[in-house]
Amino acid sequence: MEFTSEWRSIEAQPEKVFAFLSDLQNLGMLMPEQVINWEADTDTCSFTIKGMTDLKLRVQERKAFSFISLKPEGKSPFTFTLDSEIRDYNTHSEVKINLNADLNPMLAMMAKRPLQNLVNIMADKLKDQF
Numbered sequence: 001m002e003f004t005s006e007w008r009s010i011e012a013q014p015e016k017v018f019a020f021l022s023d024l025q026n027l028g029m030l031m032p033e034q035v036i037n038w039e040a041d042t043d044t045c046s047f048t049i050k051g052m053t054d055l056k057l058r059v060q061e062r063k064a065f066s067f068i069s070l071k072p073e074g075k076s077p078f079t080f081t082l083d084s085e086i087r088d089y090n091t092h093s094e095v096k097i098n099l100n101a102d103l104n105p106m107l108a109m110m111a112k113r114p115l116q117n118l119v120n121i122m123a124d125k126l127k128d129q130f
Contacts, residue, residue: 004096007087010130011130021126026129031121032117035049036049044059066085080100096123
């Protein structure tokens with residue numbers, strides 16, 4: 001199942017947006033308030049979703065100035081990737097956040113709204129960073 005934000009216009013060049021998203025220490029600024037116990041370095045982050053689970057993510061792929069993909073490391077309640085796509089426009093960038101999750105039908109019913117909210121919140125907060 002795929003959860004995707006709308007493209008958000010960012011008042012910065014793709015190189016700057018890519019650099020921000022590439023350092024997972026910055027990702028904590030984009031998380032909703034339900035995310036606590038944030039710890040990160042450039043390539044990994046770990047956190048707790050209040051009342052739900054602990055997660056650890058690692059950078060799976062980086063394509064300079066256009067794409068970053070994160071995947072869970074270790075125990076995760078489901079398999080997923082969290083991807084950021086960056087498009088270059090002459091005066092600004094556009095960014096879209098995607099979460100691709102392998103959810104069983106029961107989990108999909110419960111998680112659909114929170115996961116869609118997550119990608120929307122992340123995209124909105126990213127726009128506010130620039």
